[in-house]
Amino acid sequence: VTDKASGVSASTPDMVGTAELTADPGRFRQFVILDLATAVAGVATLALVWVWLGGSWLWPLVTATAISAILLAWSLRLYRQGTVDAAVLAVCTTFWLMLVVAPFVIPSLFPGFALLMVWPVLFALPHVRRTTVLRIVVVTGATGIIALLLATRPNPPGVARIPESLLDISFVLVGLVFVALSLATLYGYSGRLGEVVEGLRRANEALQASERSLEAKVAERTAELERLVTTTSRQRQYVETLLRVSPVAIVAVDPEARVRSWNAAAERLFGWTSDEALGRSIDDLVTDETVRAEALAVSQRLIEGADIQVVTRRVRRDGTPIDVQLLAGPVIVDGELVGSLVSYADVGELQRARMAAEQADRTKSAFLATMSHEIRTPMNAIIGMTGLLLDTNLDAEQREYAEIVRGSAESLLTIINDILDFSKIEAGQLDLERAPFNLRSCVESVLDLAVATLDRSRSIDVAYEWSHDTPEAVVGDVTRLRQILLNLLSNALKFTEHGEVVVTVDSRPLDDGAYELRFAVRDTGIGISPDRIDKLFRSFSQLDPSTTRKYGGTGLGLVISKRLAEMMGGSMEVTSEVGVGSTFRFTVVVDVADEIPVDVRLQGEQADLRGLRLLVVDDNETNRRILVEQTEAWGLRVHATGSPGEAIGWIEAGESFDMAILDMHMPEMDGVSLARRIRMFRRSEELPLILCSSLGRREVDVQGAGFTAFLTKPLKPSQLLDTLLEVVVRAVRKPVAPAPPTAASATPLHALRVLLAEDNAVNQKLALRLLERLGLRADVVGNGREVLDALSRRPYDVVLMDVQMPELDGVEATRHIRQRQPGENGPWIIAMTANAMQGDREAYLAAGMDDYISKPIRPPELADALKRAVTRGQVSQESPQNGAVQSPDGMRRD
């Protein structure tokens, strides 16, 4: 404390306090010296007195002057050092000496010196100690009295006498000085000095307060510092604790993949202690040869700054593998990669749980599949048996009950199938087939099926529009495409009371050679309100419960359809307006198949039809437009009207037509009545009529109307073309009697070398038997591949080719044969098939087949076909009697 106090006082010399001065031994010594000096002055004064009484005055004078000079100099020094009391005393002492001496030197200045005595007292009073003041007052008084006593004495010889008047004034002045000093002293004690003391006290208090404040500040800073230190340390401890107690193994590595930090969980997980692990390469520590490459790859990626999240395998110290989820990220400080932080979570339990869950899921799926199979088997038995029951003789009531049973069972089966499909899709277990198929056949068969099941009481027109540039032979899943189309079409028909349902198909080539097929099913049904459209494609949300009650269904059909479309690379959307109708559009992406011949027949102008005048009468605008577009594309000149009256007007006016297509169901006048009216003006030969009606409406009485041909709606281009050509051919070509084969050109039938390609044992046997009865022996093969092999071994004149065979079907085999042996050198190929569809026949011919017989094989048909083979098509100019093959432009296509 002493040091500090001295330090502070040194810096503030004006504020020196009494307590401190007396307490300082050094300063105390100065006072001793001062008092000593005063004593010396006293001695000097006594010496002067001695001189005055008779001795010489010179020595005391010199001594006093020297002492006073020394004291003055010393007092200045003391003052500079801040020792005010000493300085004041020194000054006073000087003046006292001068006051004593002065009358002897310059008697006239004596009063001045007396006054001068006041100054140091007044000057020093606020700054000096009480004892000092008293000392000054006492000594000054004594000095004054001595000086006056000296002055009143007769001067020594040679010294000027102080004038009487001045002496009187000096007495007065000395008295005044003394009084002044006394008053000043009193004043100093009562007022000024009190203030000074008070000031000092306050200064001291201020100092102490300052010290306290300083100490407080220091304490505060110290505490703060301690707190800071504590906090930092605590935080560090906290973070370290976090790492330590983390249930996840956390490892920090440097850029060389050496371990820098290894927490307790890591110790537990891998079996290495922190001390063992630090500094070693992580890729050596927790791997074995099975996973090292993968671990190195992870480290490499970390060095490259990648974040890593992977479930992988690592190895414990004892060599046992563990499944871990590894999460890692680079640690970048100030832009520099200083390593990576890697965490390993043991996911063995999770893996096991997942495997258990997957197992459970598989079990569930298997259960579902089994259950659905188990349910479907009896369901099918119920439906099948009810179907058979309905074929028996039942009375009306029994029939009704049986119908209800079948209907309900079919609904139930549909629901079960939907649910199974849906769960398969949800489980990702639905695999799409990729096989070539004929798109047009697919769409048309769906139309047939949907229309066939249509409630006949409703008057709905079903139209079908096929864009010409749409590829027909495509690769995809025909079953699922059918499912979507059938679903949309059934819905459209279900929700449409009257009006029309139009199916359009077009396509768009994609960059990669694939095609996007675009389907639209538009109806004029009840429509869907906007707020329900959103729900349409969600699971189990048919429009509303009332809809379900009225129309049935799970509401899954659309969801499944949409999902199927998406699985086929497309999408599905719907636009609808309540009361106006809905349009469902969907797309799928398919590849174009090169294995199925694209039917180019329907494209472009038809030589046999070009320029012919066609009358179209159909009240349905869509149908009419499709008819007109299609037939004009073939080169026909078309007059179309929606009004039978107008059509009759044209005919009455003498317009000439080569043929006419009449719609059956028209509000003004039906097709049959219109035909009868037309027949009043034109005979059948003059104007062949074609009646166009919906499927399942054949029961109308068409007798007497003289129709040449019939079309069923929805109209299919191939069917339309075939019908038109048939009508033209019939009209143009007069029936001729079949010319008997010319014997000269004929190879004897029994000389034909026949190859029978048939995979079905029954048909094989049958065909062989029939050939045998015609005197022919044939070689037999079971598929198209074997046909090619057989032909490469030896030549055949005729190949009886079953169309549908495993390995390589008849059409494909034929194409191969024609490629190998073009022109007349190849065998005569006769297709055998039960597929009597028009489009199929065209496909066979396009593939290079020469003739066609239907199955089951009838002997005369077989014989005729073989005879045609003998003459190599020379008799094929006429229609075969059985009518199985009919192609207007001839059978042979070389």
Place this chain on the structure above:
Amino acid sequence: VTEPVDRDTLAALSQATGDDPAFLAELINTYLAEAPSLLAAMRHATATGDSAGLRREAHTLKSSSAALGAGRLADLCRRLEHGNGPPETLIAQAEHEYQRVRRSLEATRTRP
């Protein structure tokens, strides 16, 4: 109730093949040997979702059945081949129908 096997077709077949009871019996035997495995294959194809397989097997049975005059069975197979209806139902019907066809053909065979 319609006959499972059309007598006229069978008669025509018999006549076309030379009224040979032995051949007819052989043909029927071939058919009866082949049909059950085809039906089984069809059921299997349906269960496994092998639509191509189903089409093929149905086509074969359709062909054979039509040849022997089993019109209804052939028709069921045709519908199966072309996907005209739920396959399971059709197979159930076909299996039932086949039993009738078999009984009928067996009767024919033993009663030439």
